[in-house]
Amino acid sequence: MAPRNTASVSSRKTGSKGIEDFAPGAIVEFDRDDELKAYREMLLIRRFEEKAGQLYGMGFIGGFCHLYIGQEAVVVGMQLALKEGDQVITGYRDHGHMLACGMSARGVMAELTGRRGGLSKGKGGSMHMFSKEKHFYGGHGIVGAQVSLGTGLAFANRYRGNDNVSLAYFGDGAANQGQVYESFNMAALWKLPVIYIIENNRYAMGTSVARASAGVDFSKRGSAIGIPGFQVDGMDVRAVKAAGEAAVAHCREGKGPIILEMQTYRYRGHSMSDPAKYRSKDEVQKMRSEHDPIEQVKARLLEKGWASEDELKAIDKDVRDIVADSADFAQADPEPDVSELYTDILL
Amino acid sequence: MPAMTYRDALRQALDDAMTEDKTIVVIGEEVGRYGGAYGVTKDLIKVHGPERLIDTPISEPAIIGTAVGAAMTGLRPVAELMYIDFLGMTMDQLANQAAKIRYMFGGQIGVPMVLRTQGGTGRSAGAQHSQSLEAWIMHTPGLRLAMPATVADAYHLLRQSLTKPDPVVFIEHKALYTRKEEVDLSDDPLPWGKAAVRRQGDDLVIVTYSRQVIYALEAAEALAKKGIEATVIDLRTLNPLDFETIRTHVERVGKAMVVSEGVMTSGVAAELCARISEECFDFLEQPVIRVAGEDIPISVSQELEAGSVPSARIIAEVAERLMA
Ligand SMILES: Cc1ncc(C[n+]2csc(CCOP(=O)(O)OP(=O)(O)O)c2C)c(N)n1
Numbered sequence: 001m002a003p004r005n006t007a008s009v010s011s012r013k014t015g016s017k018g019i020e021d022f023a024p025g026a027i028v029e030f031d032r033d034d035e036l037k038a039y040r041e042m043l044l045i046r047r048f049e050e051k052a053g054q055l056y057g058m059g060f061i062g063g064f065c066h067l068y069i070g071q072e073a074v075v076v077g078m079q080l081a082l083k084e085g086d087q088v089i090t091g092y093r094d095h096g097h098m099l100a101c102g103m104s105a106r107g108v109m110a111e112l113t114g115r116r117g118g119l120s121k122g123k124g125g126s127m128h129m130f131s132k133e134k135h136f137y138g139g140h141g142i143v144g145a146q147v148s149l150g151t152g153l154a155f156a157n158r159y160r161g162n163d164n165v166s167l168a169y170f171g172d173g174a175a176n177q178g179q180v181y182e183s184f185n186m187a188a189l190w191k192l193p194v195i196y197i198i199e200n201n202r203y204a205m206g207t208s209v210a211r212a213s214a215g216v217d218f219s220k221r222g223s224a225i226g227i228p229g230f231q232v233d234g235m236d237v238r239a240v241k242a243a244g245e246a247a248v249a250h251c252r253e254g255k256g257p258i259i260l261e262m263q264t265y266r267y268r269g270h271s272m273s274d275p276a277k278y279r280s281k282d283e284v285q286k287m288r289s290e291h292d293p294i295e296q297v298k299a300r301l302l303e304k305g306w307a308s309e310d311e312l313k314a315i316d317k318d319v320r321d322i323v324a325d326s327a328d329f330a331q332a333d334p335e336p337d338v339s340e341l342y343t344d345i346l347l
Numbered sequence: 348m349p350a351m352t353y354r355d356a357l358r359q360a361l362d363d364a365m366t367e368d369k370t371i372v373v374i375g376e377e378v379g380r381y382g383g384a385y386g387v388t389k390d391l392i393k394v395h396g397p398e399r400l401i402d403t404p405i406s407e408p409a410i411i412g413t414a415v416g417a418a419m420t421g422l423r424p425v426a427e428l429m430y431i432d433f434l435g436m437t438m439d440q441l442a443n444q445a446a447k448i449r450y451m452f453g454g455q456i457g458v459p460m461v462l463r464t465q466g467g468t469g470r471s472a473g474a475q476h477s478q479s480l481e482a483w484i485m486h487t488p489g490l491r492l493a494m495p496a497t498v499a500d501a502y503h504l505l506r507q508s509l510t511k512p513d514p515v516v517f518i519e520h521k522a523l524y525t526r527k528e529e530v531d532l533s534d535d536p537l538p539w540g541k542a543a544v545r546r547q548g549d550d551l552v553i554v555t556y557s558r559q560v561i562y563a564l565e566a567a568e569a570l571a572k573k574g575i576e577a578t579v580i581d582l583r584t585l586n587p588l589d590f591e592t593i594r595t596h597v598e599r600v601g602k603a604m605v606v607s608e609g610v611m612t613s614g615v616a617a618e619l620c621a622r623i624s625e626e627c628f629d630f631l632e633q634p635v636i637r638v639a640g641e642d643i644p645i646s647v648s649q650e651l652e653a654g655s656v657p658s659a660r661i662i663a664e665v666a667e668r669l670m671a
Pocket residue numbers: 093141142143144170171172173174175199201203204205270376405407429433436
């Protein structure tokens with residue numbers, strides 16, 4: 001069920017997976033493997049973020065910590081549509097993206113606690129991590145800046161003549177930054193293979209979409225310059241994957257950029273210091289109980305008999321073990337040595 | 348006397364100024380309903396209404412540009428930049444528009460706005476949310492620059508900024524918001540542009556501003572136990588710069604150091620040091636010394652973060668070397 005009005009559903013043709021054939025809102029059923037994979041990956045993010053929240057409360061994590069809880073289907077669904085070498089870049093709400101890209105839970109958690117075993121050696125923190133191996137380009141704290149960088153990743157793919165695409169994730173709030181539109185125009189002009197993924201979780205800090213945006217259909221933000229866009233039920237991992245596949249095919253064929261507005265929701269405050277007084281508890285509760293991305297997959301797995309309660313519990317246990325191990329590591333690992341102050345600035 | 352926080356003093360200044368001057372409007376991200384990312388504008392929307400506490404989209408160049416445009420007509424906008432680290436996004440509007448308009452147009456018009464922002468380390472906020480970029484502002488003719496260290500100055504400097512005919516960049520320190528002092532806001536403030544001598548001593552002059560004033564005073568107490576008496580000058584505003592107060596004390600004492608949280612190279616401390624060396628050369632017994640931020644980005648690790656900027660301990664150590 002869509003969290004709110006998505007574009008009207010039309011029938012889906014078979015054959016090509018390009019956007020001509022893409023029916024926004026149509027659900028393409030997952031097979032058992034995809035369901036199980038999506039369940040596990042989303043659960044890993046959920047449990048990881050819950051633990052990060054706890055460690056923050058205990059004082060092990062300082063500074064910023066923006067949790068991804070509620071939005072798991074977006075990044076997990078998109079990863080299912082990618083191939084090796086496709087790149088991902090995002091803002092500061094990045095833990096989920098990194099785990100979905102396959103970066104180690106230990107490395108991410110230890111970076112949150114600012115330890116030497118963290119992915120940025122304790123220098124970057126929650127908002128700033130990177131992995132060349134996993135093609136994850138960060139982890140950026142200046143709202144909107146990653147959109148131009150993601151355009152640059154696409155430029156490089158194009159220049160090199162490979163058929164990789166880049167995914168530039170940003171929020172509904174970031175969508176009002178000027179450089180987003182400068183990037184859109186260049187990407188459209190040069191037909192760059194970039195997917196702009198707007199994670200519309202309805203709020204930018206304490207400001208609801210309606211209070212910050214004169215037009216609230218973000219999928220149309222590139223329409224004046226001919227960039228196609230779709231609204232996607234970002235709480236349903238199947239809808240995300242289907243949209244992702246269509247977008248990826250469009251980009252790989254050299255047809256230029258595309259916009260996917262993922263309609264999603266963050267359950268927690270903007271960051272750990274936000275009591276989220278700008279919305280009602282009912283609103284949050286309604287999303288949790290009616291649209292939770294993980295519960296949706298779980299219900300299907302059980303209903304179809306693809307997994308038993310015990311099997312799902314075993315997955316949960318496995319995921320909890322990974323997270324517990326990362327938390328132990330992140331607390332025991334030493335702080336960086338002061339000699340690190342002057343390293344990694346310039347070569 | 349009642350105790351008040353730096354945050355509440357800033358809030359009080361906005362509240363009082365807005366009550367007196369209806370041309371003042373506050374514009375920025377989360378300044379209204381949310382009450383500011385650091386709570387400085389908390390509940391002001393209830394007193395002054397949403398027409399005067401204007402929540403904006405996340406669009407820094409347009410926020411500052413809109414404030415500059417409104418100021419050209421005589422409104423007095425207080426534009427809030429949530430972190431000084433976002434200065435790069437707004438720098439064109441500030442440096443090329445706000446700072447140049449009076450001059451380019453032959454003095455016919457000014458830009459009476461205040462850009463409120465906050466900077467500095469102390470909250471593990473990492474490389475893109477912890478910088479001290481006052482040198483960028485000081486390096487731009489046409490901009491005023493105020494950086495309060497005390498609770499009383501948080502109030503008075505903001506009130507004074509809100510009477511100036513030119514653009515004032517007002518930089519708060521994120522680690523000072525919860526600092527409490529006993530203050531009587533009805534006391535007469537020092538005039539705008541006048542430095543405060545926070546401590547008198549005959550052995551050494553420490554020139555500084557913002558949070559480093561607090562550290563310099565702590566260092567001075569430690570030094571006093573070792574028989575070294577320091578004068579501590581709090582500049583309060585970097586533009587205007589009260590060089591006469593610096594000169595008076597440096598010439599009297601003969602030894603000086605300049606302390607700044609911003610990075611050392613081409614920074615505020617470098618400028619002050621050069622000026623003291625040029626203008627007070629005949630009175631100096633030692634070269635003037637800079638104590639400033641390391642020339643590195645700020646880490647999220649607490650240990651590395653603390654090691655990136657001056658502390659009371661470092662100021663005292665350098666002072667002792669200067670005296671040896
Ligand atoms: C240039 C810039 N302006 C403002 C901020 C402060 N800030 C950080 S996150 C945020 C809200 C962004 O909301 P959105 O884009 O919707 O992303 P979400 O947090 O919902 O994932 C703001 C205003 C910033 N980091 N950078």
